[in-house]
Amino acid sequence: MIEIKNIEKYYANKGVKSYILRHVTTSIKQGEFVSIMGPSGAGKSTLLNILGLLEEPTYGEYHFMGEDVTAMKERQRIELYRNHIGFVFQAYHLIDEMTVAENIEAPLLYKKIPGSERKSRIADVLDRFNMVAKKDLFPNQLSGGQQQLVGIARALVAQPSIILADEPTGNLQSAQAEQIMDLFKKLNQEEGITIVQVTHSEKNAQYGNRILTIEDGVIKEDKATRLE
């Protein structure tokens, strides 16, 4: 599903290049549940953003479902993104001016999905996340865990083939974190959605089936989880 080769990323500051990622090469197959781990500042988020097309690598090759992403025009990339990728942020990043239902609806609008289907999909997702009662509330009227659920619902509603999540539980209590991890696992196992998450917690990483460890912009370790 994902094929990256020699990905590099650096920021030039006053002529000095500071590398964030160096020669990162890996592949992620359809249906995998990968956890990216590593110390703070290692470049985990950067890598995930690149995978999610939110950022461009300075150098390197990236194939998404067999297509060369680096050669794509902006239009095509947005198409690709809309149809296949769902992104979940640590800071939720909901739009404050929109209600829960509207936040979930937004990606469907961009995908130009007709009104009736939008309605049924939103109803489905709300139902599934037990948020029907909250659909007309604004983000600031929700708890952190609820906001993250909306964030995930928003990522799911477009029916992506892959979910990229950057410390989705970083701001949450362990009980809420567990709930979300269970959800990811279920999505992965029952619906076959590929999941890539960044996490600091060994325990959360165990929900997946593979752990990528990054240190100083380089992949240090790539192994399967013990509990399989």
Place this chain on the structure above:
Amino acid sequence: MFKLNLKIALRNLWKNKGFSLINIGGLAIGIASCMILLLYIVYELGFDKANKNYDTTFVAYTNMEANGKVNSWAWTPGLLAPAIKEKFANVVNSSRSSYPYPSLISYGEKKIKNRAIFADPSFVKILGFNFLSGSEAQALQNINAVILTQSLAQKLFGNENPINKTVKFDNTEPLTVEAIIADLPENSSLKFDYIMPWKLYEKKQTWIKEQGWGSNFCLTLVQLKDANSIDQFNATIKNFYTQNDKNADNELFLHPLAKWHLYNEFENGRPVGGKIDQLRIFLILAICILLIACVNFMNLSTARSEKRAKEVGVRKAIGSSRKALISQFILESTLLAFIGTVIAFILLEISLPYFNNLLEINLIIHYNDYKYWLTLVGLIIFTGLIAGSYPAFYLSSFEPIKVLKGFSLKAGSAFSIRKVLVVFQFVFAGCLIVCTVVIYQQLNFIKAKPIGYNKGNLIQMAAQGSLQDRKKIELLKQQLLKSGAAQQVSTLSMDLDQGGNNTSNVSWPGSNPKESILFNERGIGYDFINTIEGQMLQGREFAPEFKADSNKVIFNEAAIKAMGLKNPIGTVINYGDTKCTIVGVMKDFVVESPYQKVAPTIFYPAAKNSIGVILVRLNEAKNISSSLAQIDAIVKDINPNYPVDRRFVSESFEEKFQDERLLGILSNWFGGFAIFISSLGLLGLALFMAEQRKKEISIRKVLGASTGNILTLLNKDFIKLVAISNIIAFPIAYIIINNWLSAYEYRISISFLPFLIAIGLSVLIAALTVSMQSIKVAKANPVDALKYE
């Protein structure tokens, strides 16, 4: 998407009520101000253009050289109109007419004093009036005919049909109403209420037939076949007077009717602008105010949009294309602009009557004119695009991650754009303050300048009807004095504060025949000096005890100076055909423009010519209104067939300041608006900045900063901007206002005061607006702000 975006835009507006209010309010005031100015400009530009043939019609001007300069007047010989039509094939039509003069017209018992003109039949054809009844083809052919305007007809006849009814002109001439024309638009140079045939004028004023090519007493309109070659045609007719009479050395030129009103100043016999210059100032003002409002709007919208940078990032991260974001932001700002414009219209409708009253004009909004709507829609889209362009194109261009990672914190470049915009606004505001203060100073200076007589408590009455009889005037004088209402009574050959008759036909011992001096000439009655409270510098004024005064004259100071006479009293001069002796020198007093030097003037005894006005100095010891009532009763008694026509000299004198007053009012008001809008912009910016620096301020407070420290910190930046703006504004303002002042012979010198006021005012406004906002933040409990970080 559109619907959702619209919903969100409205929600946003509502959520940030204060911000929206400032933003929309500033824009609305800006648009309304701009509209009022534009309406005024359109009104002025439309002068005389309602006339059918305005683009091929010209006003004949006479250039007359005197006092070393060329005077240009729209007064011509009566012989010109027929002659020019006969001589040149290019002339389609030409007409003579008198200038409008308030005269009595009556129907039965209804007596109304209204503006009358006498004109050739071709006058009506050239100007193409709108005939409501009667025929244009036959108009003014008959010597006893009159054409009324609709409103005069209404006043005289009410609901009766006026056609073929007989009215009386000046209580003597019976005239048949032959046509009714629609009222002339407010913006016509020639405003009159009824037209009578030129033939009647010639019959009543027998002197007209004797006038040659050197006597200028009427207005001549010329309609050309080919108006484009006017320069060539003007070259051809330049010496037309001399060609007809070799003694007539004045020159002739034609001035387009469409430019008559706005291009009303001449130098060396050529138009050099005039009112149009003032209009240009207003146009610049209008554009600048709109720009300021747009800048403001843009500033505020962008300030807020950075707060929304996160939204841009999120939207991109959930699949929004750039185009969708751009259209969203443009939609939002266009919506704001639309609301602003609607409010502007409400403001406009509310304030128009007030402005009309203030400016003494009649501006209306032409709602049924498509051009109007076009301008409006254009304005909304323009403002929306300008204001929305920054967030739309700038923010949406970033990689989503960049914006999401707290983009606003390092938005240094955007902030500096905003700084430039604020500087621009305050440069404009600074210029306006300086100019307004100088205009105000100049106006006060001129008003305070002694005019050489006391215009307070002085009234002038037209000498008409029975009062043209000297015996009756004498009787009136006796009665007025006896009643105690008047202290002094005298006469003058024309209004005290109006220009008019002049002559260069004066020579004196030592005068240079090649150099002519143009003298105003006025006939004055006895007690003139005491009545106007003027002053004799040498000699005496005319008085009944001197029997042989008919060949005596008095000059004013300016005349004596121009003539170069050392010992004027007793000098014998030639005045026209007669020899006259100078018996006195009068102190100069202002007749025409208080801004220019007083013209040389020759005074002759009233007995020599007709009397124009009766001057009455009111008794100050008595109640003014009862004195006036007394005077009216006495006048009515002596002159029963005419309504009493009296005016305070101080009131008609005030009209001389109309142009400057208008400029003063407009620059005051719109300068005020511009400053207000600018400070709204500043307020919004401060609001935004305080919000943005909330965390920083809280941390500083935790570290021990006082409210004062924080206020200084927040104010410093803004005060610096305002100071820079003033430094830029001052030279610009100096150049503009110096240029304006140079048109006046009497003018103030520019002092430091206006500049000090500008600095003081703008710094004060800036400090106030910024503090108002930041004090809230500075005083807030620091924990509140930090908790949410």
